[in-house]
Amino acid sequence: MGNDHSHLGGIEIEEKSVEVSDFWTHYSATIVNSENTTNLSVLIGELFVDGPLWxxxxxxxxxxxxxxxxxxxxxxxxxxxxxxxxxxxxxVEEVVPLGHSLALQNTLQICIGLHSILKALCFLHETAFISHNNICTASVYTTRDGNWKLGGMEYACKFTELTRDYLKKSKSSRYDKAIDPNEEKHVQGSSRRDFVDVFAYGVLVCEVLKTKSDDDVSSLTSFRDLCKNELQSIDVAARPKLSSLLQHEFFNHEFIIIHSFLVELPLKSDEEKTQFFHSLVERLKAFPEVTVASQFGNLLLSRLVLLNKTAQDELLPFLLCPKEGGEDGTSNFFTEDTFRKYLAPKLLEIFCVRDAQIRLLLLNHFKHFVHIFTKDELQTCILPELLVGVKDTNDHLVSVTLRTLADLVPILGAATVIGGKRGKLFTDGRPVTHPGRRPRRTSKRHDPPPDPTLNNPIIQTHHVMMNLPERPRPDGEEGETSAEEAEQSVEGDLDNWEDWGETNPVQENGETSSVHTSESTPSIFESHDQNGAAQEAVVQGVVAIAVRKKSLPDISELDIKNQASSDQNDEFDFFQDMEPVIETAEKFLVEEEVADVSIKLNLAVTEEGNEDGWVDEEW
Incomplete structure (x- = not known):
C-alpha cells in the first residue's frame, strides 16, 4: 500500500474538486487506457499532517x-x-458526499441508505470488532445509483485500542453533534465499546429524517423517536445494540425487504430465489417506477439476476420492454423516459460483457429497447460489440447477432452497419401501373379487325426478315455477302467446331460429306402467283443471305481434291467474289492417266480397303 507500483496507469484527474475537507481533497477521475471507460473518485492529501494521532x-x-x-x-x-x-x-469507486445528494432523495431512498449504514456498522462491530468513531453525514457517500456507502474511517480503531486518551486526542476533529458528552466517562466505566457509534448513529437518523413523516414510510416516527431517546440515552447500558434495529418495522418495509434480498442474493438458496422472482413483478408494481428504477435498476440487472432461469422467464420480459408511448395499459414497468435515464446506461455497460448467455439474453430483447438509445450510442458502443459477436465460434450467437444487426439497418443505415462500397445491384421489376386507367371492353365490335397477313407464309417470312437489325452494306452486289464478311463468318464459326481433329469426315456410304443449300425455301416463292413477284425477289434475296450465313462449309470441302466438278449445279458459290478469278475449266483439265494417280491419293475409305483406310494397290 502507498507505493508507486500501485499507481493506476492512464488515469485522468479533473482539475475541479468535488469537496475539500480538513485532510484531503475529493476529485473525480477517469481511467482512459482500458477498453471501457471507468469513472472513479480520487482523494488527494498531504503526506505530512500535524496532530498526535498522525x-x-x-x-x-x-x-x-x-x-x-x-x-x-x-x-x-x-x-x-x-x-x-x-x-x-x-x-475509490465513483461517489459523491451525501450532503450533495441528500436533498434529491425521497424517503424510501433515505430509508434504504440508513439500512445500508446500519448493516455496515453491524459488520464492523460483530465481525471486525472495531469502532468507527465518526458516524455523520460527512462520512457517508452515495454512488451514482443512489446507494449509501460508509467512509471516513480515519478515526476507526479496534475495540481494544478504544481508550479515553484516544477519544480525547480525536475529539477536536470529529463531528461535534455526534460526540457523546460523557464518552470519556463511559469508556472507563462500561465494558461496551460500541456505544460511540450507537450514539452517533442515533444523531444521524434524527438529522436525515427530521422533515419526514409516516405518510412516506410507515413506522418512521417511531423509529426516529427510538433513535433519539434510546440510542442517545445517558445510560450506556440502556442503549440497544445496532443489530437489534434491523428487526424494527421501519426496516421491514416491503421496499427494504426487496432491496435486502437483491443485495444478499449470493447467500440465498435456489428455492428462495425461485419464490422471490416468481412474485417480484407484482410486488414492484406497488411502488413508483422512478423509485424502482433508481434504487433497483442496477440490482435487477446484476449478473446473478440475468442468469437466473426464473428471472429470465418471469421478470426480465417486463423489465427490458419499456411502455410504448408511455401508456399505462401494459404490464411493463418503465416508461421510455425512465428507461432511458436509469436502465439504458447500465445496459450499455452490460453490452461490453463477453458472456455468451448474457449477450444472448440482451439480443433476444434488443428489438424492444433499441429505439431508446441515441444513434451515437448505437454506433459507438453497441455496434462494435455486435460485430465482435459475428466473429464468434458459437453458431447460435452469430445467428442471433445477425438478426440484431438487421434491426440497426433502418436506424443507422446499411452503409454504417455493413460497411464497404455498395451499389444498386437489383432493380424493381414490378409492372408500371397507372391509377385510374383501366382498359374496358364493351363489345366485340370495338376489337381491331383481324390481320389478313397472319396466314400468309410469304408475308410472314418477309416480316421476320425485315425486323432483323440493320447491318452494313456488303462490298459485293446487293443481296450478296462480301469476301470479308464471308471470311469473318467462317473464322467466327470455326471456334464452335466439334470435329476439329478430324481431317476427312466420312459418311456411311463412303463419300465425303458436303453442305448444300436446302431447296425447300425457293419452292415457297415459286408457288406464289406473279402479282407479288417484286416482293418475292426482295424476300428471296434476304433469305438467301441468311441461309448462306448459316450454311458454312465443312473444312473437308475446302480441300482442292474434294472440290465439286464444274458441271455441278450449285446454287451458291462461296468463292465467286475472291480475286483473282480462276477459270476452273482451263486450269484444271486432267488427263485420264493422271486421274489414275489421283485415285491413289484419295484417302477415302472404301469397302476394299484395309483397317487403316489405305488401298492395297501399289504405287
Whole structure:
C-alpha cells in the first residue's frame, strides 16, 4: 500500500474538486487506457499532517488502510493508492458526499441508505470488532445509483485500542453533534465499546429524517423517536445494540425487504430465489417506477439476476420492454423516459460483457429497447460489440447477432452497419401501373379487325426478315455477302467446331460429306402467283443471305481434291467474289492417266480397303 507500483496507469484527474475537507481533497477521475471507460473518485492529501494521532500515518493513509482491509458491500470500495512527491492518492469507486445528494432523495431512498449504514456498522462491530468513531453525514457517500456507502474511517480503531486518551486526542476533529458528552466517562466505566457509534448513529437518523413523516414510510416516527431517546440515552447500558434495529418495522418495509434480498442474493438458496422472482413483478408494481428504477435498476440487472432461469422467464420480459408511448395499459414497468435515464446506461455497460448467455439474453430483447438509445450510442458502443459477436465460434450467437444487426439497418443505415462500397445491384421489376386507367371492353365490335397477313407464309417470312437489325452494306452486289464478311463468318464459326481433329469426315456410304443449300425455301416463292413477284425477289434475296450465313462449309470441302466438278449445279458459290478469278475449266483439265494417280491419293475409305483406310494397290 502507498507505493508507486500501485499507481493506476492512464488515469485522468479533473482539475475541479468535488469537496475539500480538513485532510484531503475529493476529485473525480477517469481511467482512459482500458477498453471501457471507468469513472472513479480520487482523494488527494498531504503526506505530512500535524496532530498526535498522525505521527505514524496520515488521516488519508489510515482511511486507505481500513478500506483495503475491511471489505463490505456497504463500505466504500477500495481500488488503489499511491504517493507522488509530497501527495498521497487514494482511488475509490465513483461517489459523491451525501450532503450533495441528500436533498434529491425521497424517503424510501433515505430509508434504504440508513439500512445500508446500519448493516455496515453491524459488520464492523460483530465481525471486525472495531469502532468507527465518526458516524455523520460527512462520512457517508452515495454512488451514482443512489446507494449509501460508509467512509471516513480515519478515526476507526479496534475495540481494544478504544481508550479515553484516544477519544480525547480525536475529539477536536470529529463531528461535534455526534460526540457523546460523557464518552470519556463511559469508556472507563462500561465494558461496551460500541456505544460511540450507537450514539452517533442515533444523531444521524434524527438529522436525515427530521422533515419526514409516516405518510412516506410507515413506522418512521417511531423509529426516529427510538433513535433519539434510546440510542442517545445517558445510560450506556440502556442503549440497544445496532443489530437489534434491523428487526424494527421501519426496516421491514416491503421496499427494504426487496432491496435486502437483491443485495444478499449470493447467500440465498435456489428455492428462495425461485419464490422471490416468481412474485417480484407484482410486488414492484406497488411502488413508483422512478423509485424502482433508481434504487433497483442496477440490482435487477446484476449478473446473478440475468442468469437466473426464473428471472429470465418471469421478470426480465417486463423489465427490458419499456411502455410504448408511455401508456399505462401494459404490464411493463418503465416508461421510455425512465428507461432511458436509469436502465439504458447500465445496459450499455452490460453490452461490453463477453458472456455468451448474457449477450444472448440482451439480443433476444434488443428489438424492444433499441429505439431508446441515441444513434451515437448505437454506433459507438453497441455496434462494435455486435460485430465482435459475428466473429464468434458459437453458431447460435452469430445467428442471433445477425438478426440484431438487421434491426440497426433502418436506424443507422446499411452503409454504417455493413460497411464497404455498395451499389444498386437489383432493380424493381414490378409492372408500371397507372391509377385510374383501366382498359374496358364493351363489345366485340370495338376489337381491331383481324390481320389478313397472319396466314400468309410469304408475308410472314418477309416480316421476320425485315425486323432483323440493320447491318452494313456488303462490298459485293446487293443481296450478296462480301469476301470479308464471308471470311469473318467462317473464322467466327470455326471456334464452335466439334470435329476439329478430324481431317476427312466420312459418311456411311463412303463419300465425303458436303453442305448444300436446302431447296425447300425457293419452292415457297415459286408457288406464289406473279402479282407479288417484286416482293418475292426482295424476300428471296434476304433469305438467301441468311441461309448462306448459316450454311458454312465443312473444312473437308475446302480441300482442292474434294472440290465439286464444274458441271455441278450449285446454287451458291462461296468463292465467286475472291480475286483473282480462276477459270476452273482451263486450269484444271486432267488427263485420264493422271486421274489414275489421283485415285491413289484419295484417302477415302472404301469397302476394299484395309483397317487403316489405305488401298492395297501399289504405287
Amino acid at each position: 505521527t505514524t500515518h496520515t488521516p488519508l493513509e489510515k482511511n486507505s488502510k481500513h478500506f483495503m482491509i475491511y471489505r463490505h458491500p456497504c463500505i466504500l470500495k477500495y481500488i488503489s493508492s499511491w504517493h507522488k512527491s509530497s501527495k498521497f492518492y487514494l482511488a
